Amino acid sequence: MKKVISNKIIRKRARRRVYVIGALCVLLVLIAIFAKQLSPHDPNVTSALLIRRPPSKEYPFGTDSYGRCVLSRVLAGAGTTIFATTVLVAVTFVIGTVLGIISGYYGGLADTLIMRVTELFLAFPQMVVAIAVAGILGGGLKAALIALGVTAWTGYAKIARSHTLSVKNENYIAAAKLAGLRGWQIICFHILPNTLFPLVTNALTQIGTTMIGISGLSFLGLGVIPPQAEWGSMINESRAYIQLAPWAVLYPALATVITIMLFNYLGDAVMDLRKAERRN
Amino acid sequence: MSSTNDVPVLEARDLVRTFHSKDREIRALDHVSVRLMPGKIMGVVGESGSGKSTLIRHIACLEKPDEGQLFCCGQEYTGRNAAFAGRHMQMIFQDAYGSFDPKMCFAKSIREGRNGRKGSDGKKAEDDPALLRNLLEKVHLDESFLKRYPGSLSGGQCQRMSIVRAVYSGARILLCDEATSALDVASQAQVIELLKELKEEYAISMIFVSHDLGVVSQLCDEVMVMKNGRVVEHGDCLEVISHPKEAYTRELLDAVMEVGDETGIHEHSHSDTPEWKETDLV
Amino acid sequence: MAENVLEIRDLSLSYGDDDIVRNVNLSVKAGEILCIAGESGCGKSTLLKAIHGMDAINVTAGDIVYEGKSILGMPASERRRMMGTGIGLIPQNPQGSFNPLRSFGKQMKETMESHGMKFDRTEMVRLMDSMGLPDGDKLISSRPFELSGGMNQRVAIVFSLLLQPKVLLCDEITSALDVTSGKMVIHEVESYAAHSNAAILMVTHHLGIADRIADTVAVMNHGEVVEYGPVSKVLYHPEDSYTRMLLEKIPKIRREAVS
Numbered sequence: 001m002k003k004v005i006s007n008k009i010i011r012k013r014a015r016r017r018v019y020v021i022g023a024l025c026v027l028l029v030l031i032a033i034f035a036k037q038l039s040p041h042d043p044n045v046t047s048a049l050l051i052r053r054p055p056s057k058e059y060p061f062g063t064d065s066y067g068r069c070v071l072s073r074v075l076a077g078a079g080t081t082i083f084a085t086t087v088l089v090a091v092t093f094v095i096g097t098v099l100g101i102i103s104g105y106y107g108g109l110a111d112t113l114i115m116r117v118t119e120l121f122l123a124f125p126q127m128v129v130a131i132a133v134a135g136i137l138g139g140g141l142k143a144a145l146i147a148l149g150v151t152a153w154t155g156y157a158k159i160a161r162s163h164t165l166s167v168k169n170e171n172y173i174a175a176a177k178l179a180g181l182r183g184w185q186i187i188c189f190h191i192l193p194n195t196l197f198p199l200v201t202n203a204l205t206q207i208g209t210t211m212i213g214i215s216g217l218s219f220l221g222l223g224v225i226p227p228q229a230e231w232g233s234m235i236n237e238s239r240a241y242i243q244l245a246p247w248a249v250l251y252p253a254l255a256t257v258i259t260i261m262l263f264n265y266l267g268d269a270v271m272d273l274r275k276a277e278r279r280n
Numbered sequence: 281m282s283s284t285n286d287v288p289v290l291e292a293r294d295l296v297r298t299f300h301s302k303d304r305e306i307r308a309l310d311h312v313s314v315r316l317m318p319g320k321i322m323g324v325v326g327e328s329g330s331g332k333s334t335l336i337r338h339i340a341c342l343e344k345p346d347e348g349q350l351f352c353c354g355q356e357y358t359g360r361n362a363a364f365a366g367r368h369m370q371m372i373f374q375d376a377y378g379s380f381d382p383k384m385c386f387a388k389s390i391r392e393g394r395n396g397r398k399g400s401d402g403k404k405a406e407d408d409p410a411l412l413r414n415l416l417e418k419v420h421l422d423e424s425f426l427k428r429y430p431g432s433l434s435g436g437q438c439q440r441m442s443i444v445r446a447v448y449s450g451a452r453i454l455l456c457d458e459a460t461s462a463l464d465v466a467s468q469a470q471v472i473e474l475l476k477e478l479k480e481e482y483a484i485s486m487i488f489v490s491h492d493l494g495v496v497s498q499l500c501d502e503v504m505v506m507k508n509g510r511v512v513e514h515g516d517c518l519e520v521i522s523h524p525k526e527a528y529t530r531e532l533l534d535a536v537m538e539v540g541d542e543t544g545i546h547e548h549s550h551s552d553t554p555e556w557k558e559t560d561l562v
Numbered sequence: 563m564a565e566n567v568l569e570i571r572d573l574s575l576s577y578g579d580d581d582i583v584r585n586v587n588l589s590v591k592a593g594e595i596l597c598i599a600g601e602s603g604c605g606k607s608t609l610l611k612a613i614h615g616m617d618a619i620n621v622t623a624g625d626i627v628y629e630g631k632s633i634l635g636m637p638a639s640e641r642r643r644m645m646g647t648g649i650g651l652i653p654q655n656p657q658g659s660f661n662p663l664r665s666f667g668k669q670m671k672e673t674m675e676s677h678g679m680k681f682d683r684t685e686m687v688r689l690m691d692s693m694g695l696p697d698g699d700k701l702i703s704s705r706p707f708e709l710s711g712g713m714n715q716r717v718a719i720v721f722s723l724l725l726q727p728k729v730l731l732c733d734e735i736t737s738a739l740d741v742t743s744g745k746m747v748i749h750e751v752e753s754y755a756a757h758s759n760a761a762i763l764m765v766t767h768h769l770g771i772a773d774r775i776a777d778t779v780a781v782m783n784h785g786e787v788v789e790y791g792p793v794s795k796v797l798y799h800p801e802d803s804y805t806r807m808l809l810e811k812i813p814k815i816r817r818e819a820v821s
Contacts, residue, residue, distance in 0.1 A: 171379040174342055178366035179449065180397020194382040326739035328712065464601040469811040491741065494813035522818035535741040537770030538814060539797050
């Protein structure tokens with residue numbers, strides 16, 4: 001009896017958590033979109049008179065060594081980081097999932113080929129490959145995205161493949177084959193609808209990691225090119241005079257930590273909700 | 281029914297299939313042949329691992345045999361795909377829920393069974409609302425059930441839906457894999473009656489795989505006994521069950537426990553005490 | 563005849579908000595076999611789980627009495643000691659009750675020693691052999707994940723019999739087995755009852771098994787016992803319409819009339 005009731009409560013709590021964290025994430029995205037309207041100053045205007053001013057009424061987060069408003073730059077950076085992450089996760093998710101499902105459903109040569117390539121990419125640490133590729137491509141946000149994308153799809157492919165394998169042997173797939181459906185029809189009408197939810201949940205949990213990757217590359221000078229605002233590169237720029245103007249490092253760092261935590265929580269919350277729903 | 285009464289609707293000749301696992305080979309099908317005559321029900325009985333389910337999956341082209349040939353109404357279809365086999369035959373599975381996509385309502389699944397493929401004339405079959413209504417009436421399911429999803433029906437209702445899908449698809453051969461084994465006795469009896477009626481009304485032939493000799497003897501015209509991938513006995517259902525020739529068939533029949541059979545009444549009196557060693561007593 | 567080893571008095575059970583079993587009265591004597599028959603969802607398995615003491619099931623009314631003592635009022639420690647050697651259960655799905663990575667021999671030895679009994683390897687091999695598991699010596703040192711579901715089921719039955727319980731609860735023990743091995747298992751349970759003078763409570767949807775080994779039969783439908791009595795009455799002269807329906811709907815083997 002205890003079990004049954006607690007199951008209901010767990011489900012209710014899990015759902016509430018998803019709503020709350022989801023709302024916070026939406027808020028974050030809205031801030032990123034309306035960054036221009038919310039910024040008190042132009043994030044790229046420098047001023048020799050305002051170098052490294054501590055937080056004040058006019059500059060709530062202070063200014064950096066070029067006299068730029070840190071708050072405005074953090075807001076502008078939100079757009080860059082969140083937009084880049086979303087694009088990267090979406091593109092790699094689609095590519096990885098399509099390859100994974102093809103590999104799992106058809107098996108044979110396609111499976112062997114795709115899985116060997118996947119393993120090849122998984123053999124190196126993701127960040128090392130990304131640094132190498134970004135270095136070759138010569139920096140810039142686009143190069144950083146490509147560099148991270150080169151390895152990021154493999155994870156989605158592996159998971160899509162394993163989910164496909166478990167659905168593939170269900171009787172309704174046999175029934176669909178006997179109904180005369182072709183491979184791509186079975187994939188679109190039966191396999192995708194029955195695997196999509198867990199795959200999307202997994203992609204959500206990857207947003208945080210991807211954000212760390214983008215900020216990391218920028219921090220190393222391989223991502224966004226200054227003066228474009230990005231949290232990782234802001235931290236890197238201000239690191240040298242951290243004793244003189246700690247606020248110029250503190251605020252972009254805080255923004256990074258909070259955003260990554262929120263998106264990680266969102267992924268976890270959706271995962272928990274899925275577990276709770278499955279238990280019924 | 282056509283005049284080709286002496287041509288089997290379905291024939292399998294010398295099917296062989298070997299599965300390889302790490303350290304050994306398993307002969308799942310060892311030169312198995314089947315001849316199913318029009319309008320007949322062929323029972324296939326055997327214990328788990330005898331190859332009876334593997335056999336019908338091969339007949340439906342869901343798996344490829346290592347050797348052997350398949351014929352449908354005299355026409356060879358060895359090596360064709362399941363889409364081709366599906367024009368003539370449909371499967372009914374033991375797990376009725378698992379045979380429907382959980383994300384699809386019955387109406388969609390059933391329509392897909394009929395319109396999924398192009399027929400031999402290159403056109404897709406059109407919906408036939410009258411036939412569908414007839415079939416639903418036959419299986420005692422309301423038309424409103426079509427809007428529902430698999431999880432909301434009982435096992436028996438779901439199984440009857442899958443029979444509707446199979447017959448509505450236009451196939452006239454049903455391959456039943458333990459189709460009644462997971463059902464309650466009442467639903468089981470209902471499904472058996474239903475299959476008998478469909479056989480008469482729509483001239484349907486069936487291969488009925490089951491481990492339940494009672495069900496097989498009620499439903500089937502012929503029976504095939506399988507063991508370790510081989511057919512050990514084959515013949516008229518009543519004949520084989522009444523006068524089994526093979527020791528294995530007799531063993532199977534002996535193991536069945538029925539209410540009111542002679543052994544039951546005999547054993548029930550506890551007259552013959554089985555062996556139990558002295559040391560076992562507490 | 564002896565006293566009732568196990569008595570179920572006016573028992574009502576619920577699971578969550580649902581009432582599963584209502585006002586059930588049953589009893590078994592030593593050496594007697596009681597079969598509880600019914601279809602899925604009739605509450606027969608819940609009844610067994612309640613006797614075995616599963617937490618999730620709520621006793622809303624009534625009592626379960628073992629050897630004259632109510633087991634519902636017993637402290638948890640005493641009840642745990644009684645399980646296995648006093649009241650044993652053969653579950654429907656044994657996989658969950660084994661550690662899949664430890665050998666059967668080790669698990670059995672541990673269980674028996676925790677109940678203060680000695681592990682008899684030859685006896686275990688003999689029991690396995692009689693249930694169609696030859697080569698017992700090898701099987702004892704193998705691990706649960708290496709065997710099929712049917713084989714695990716039979717080893718679980720061997721486990722329960724070795725503990726020599728005075729009351730043995732069996733939950734659909736043949737449903738995962740082939741007919742031939744099912745018959746051997748039923749035979750073994752029957753002879754255990756006769757020789758160890760143990761009471762057996764067997765839950766099954768299979769009336770043939772009830773006819774084969776039971777002394778008394780209780781038919782359940784929607785959580786209530788609709789008919790209860792000796793086999794000769796319930797299965798051969800049933801009064802309840804539900805029992806009659808069950809008996810009629812079982813597909814009987816059709817044979818040529820013996821001339």
